[in-house]
Amino acid sequence: MLELLSQLIEFETVNDPTRGKKPSRECPKFIRDTLDSWGIESEIIEEDGYYAVYGEVGNGIPKIMLMAHFDVVPVNIEEWKTDPFKLTIIGNKAYGRGSADDKGNVAGIMLALKELSTKRLSGKVIFAFTGDEEIGGKLAMHIAEKLRKEGKLPKYLINADGIGMNPIIRRRKGFSAIIEIPQQKITIKGKLMKKSFTINTPVLQTRHAAYFMPGVDMHPMIALSHFLRNSDVFAVKVEGKFLKSNVLPSKVELTYVEPDESGEETEADLGLTNLLKSIVPLVRAPISAERYSDFGVSITPNLYSFENGVHRLRLDIRAMSHLPEQIERVLKEVVEFNIPTAKLTITHNEKAGYLFTSPDSELVRVMMETLEHLGEKVKPVEGAGASDSRYFTPYGVEAIDFGPRGGNIHGPNEYADVPSLKLLPKIYTDVAMNLLKS
Known part of the structure; x- marks a missing residue:
């Protein structure tokens, strides 16, 4: 063997x-x-x-x-x-x-x-x-x-x-939500700063998105989002160990601007800032399921990329459901409230149950x-x-x-x-x- x-x-x-x-x-x-x-x-x-x-x-x-x-x-x-x-x-x-x-x-x-x-x-x-x-x-x-x-x-x-x-x-069943928003450059006087967020899974050592346990584990992208939502700062860029849509990134680093009138003029990205801020409400979206599951419904933001002037965030969604339209309806409400200029796409395999x-x-x-x-x-x-x-x-x-x-x-x-x-x-x-x- x-x-x-x-x-x-x-x-x-x-x-x-x-x-x-x-x-x-x-x-x-x-x-x-x-x-x-x-x-x-x-x-x-x-x-x-x-x-x-x-x-x-x-x-x-x-x-x-x-x-x-x-x-x-x-x-x-x-x-x-x-x-x-x-x-x-x-x-x-x-x-x-x-x-x-x-x-x-x-x-x-x-x-x-x-x-x-x-x-x-x-x-x-x-x-x-x-x-x-x-x-x-x-x-x-x-x-x-x-x-x-x-x-x-x-x-x-x-x-x-x-x-x-x-x-x-x-x-x-697994679903995928892709959220895309254009880059929106802004110039701010302030200090250019960096902050890192590292994964913490103190009970079950895994990077599999389906095993992520809110309230126990710390997801770097969710922590980053929570930081932005509670700070008067603007995102410049995000870098991290983004491997796959269902693999939790081990570490992400946020480069941001902290406004300060005495600081130098620095270019930030309002589109990226709003996208990252939206992660917290997105992962807490009230999606319902057809059947009971011990794990409930899980939503994790594991893959981010920037290409051709567009920021792209992919969410891994797990639910005991066949209903992509219900998932899309709930996430669409979150997106329209937080980032109305963003595009939302829900993907799944229709032949999978x-x-x-x-x-x-x-x-x-x-x-x-x-x-x-x-x-x-x-x-x-x-x-x-x-x-x-x-x-x-x-x-x-x-x-x-x-x-x-x-x-x-x-x-x-x-x-x-x-x-x-x-x-x-x-x-x-x-x-x-x-x-x-x-």
């Missing part, structure tokens, strides 16, 4: 469209070739320059699907204490980008498939490893639509993209019994982030997410718990066998 995971982590499968980075064909080719060496046939699927590996084990009607993703989020190398693209074992922790999200699960499923391929199965197991989950999961959507058209949708999906060794039965599986379902029951038999004390829980299972649930596929214990998802020094990693192949093998019998 650790040897295979080590090989997978060495493939730098970072997905970062803003910087033109995407996983190459090398990692999926390695997955396909490794499976082929074990006698398991699979194919590489390509969509818009992104790759997935798809295959089937067994005969008969497809009943179960196992899925995981091999792409990873960008790294801020300065914050890592180990090489993010080398698996490093310290005690019972396996460090490396993707160790927990999600190459540990890729390795676990691959080894489970190796075992399943040697058994007489009373049904077919479908599997897929995708390379674009971190930017929206169009490959999973493509595979779900392909299976629906071919009449091969599975009854059950185990999406190996979780953490904590508990079956995840609920996950919210949210994960909401009953804890009394057959899939959850079998997963719970399998885990308990292996000595794991478990309970059905909600996962904070979204996952590719959302492309299958609208078609009536019963789904759960699952994964090893670990931490620092999307952040520096990401790790997975070694004992739980070693147990993954057995879990996926046994739960597949038990579901085929049920």
Whole structure:
């Protein structure tokens, strides 16, 4: 398990469209070739320059699907204490980008498939490893639509993209809000100043936007906004570690002008000032949801850019909802009140839903019994982030997410718990066998 995971982590499968980075064909080719060496046939699927590996084990009607993703989020190398693209074992922790999200699960499923391929199965197991989950999961959507058209949708999906060794039965849907406002230069007499804001997550060490907990964690951009709203100063520019729309920036620095008639004339930006001030009301917008969620509705401002005279702020929004129009209505009210010259755009994938599986379902029951038999004390829980299972649930596929214990998802020094990693192949093998019998 650790040897295979080590090989997978060495493939730098970072997905970062803003910087033109995407996983190459090398990692999926390695997955396909490794499976082929074990006698398991699979194919590489390509969509818009992104790759997935798809295959089937067994005969008969497809009943179960196992899925995981091999792409990873960008790294801020300065914050890592180990090489993010080398698996490093310290005690019972396996460090490396993707160790927990999600190459540990890729390795676990691959080894489970190796075992399943040697058994007489009373049904077919479908599997897929995708390379674009971190930017929206169009490959999973493509595979779900392909299976629906071919009449091969599975009854059950185990999406190996979780953490904590508990079956995840609920996950919210993700939306994105983009707010654009033109630069508006003004000249002010005053002092040019700088102020830095650093992230603080004192309880759960993660950079994943879905896990941000207002009242506990400090978001640099929200703190910056609060500072501006309580100061008579004007923004000049913002710089920071902006990596991805669902990754919290570790640090941002505000350059601003403090008005002073005895100071020098300095150029500030009223458009940027008003945009940054609007962050506090935006993240507190009263968006409602269709279903209950432990995490409620979360809104975080994680990506900022300035290009061609336009400031652009992207908000990551998580809600147990299918209703972009309701989200747009509420945010539009906030924008019109605070920055009426700004443009608001809401984006989401219409074919994606949210994960909401009953804890009394057959899939959850079998997963719970399998885990308990292996000595794991478990309970059905909600996962904070979204996952590719959302492309299958609208078609009536019963789904759960699952994964090893670990931490620092999307952040520096990401790790997975070694004992739980070693147990993954057995879990996926046994739960597949038990579901085929049920």
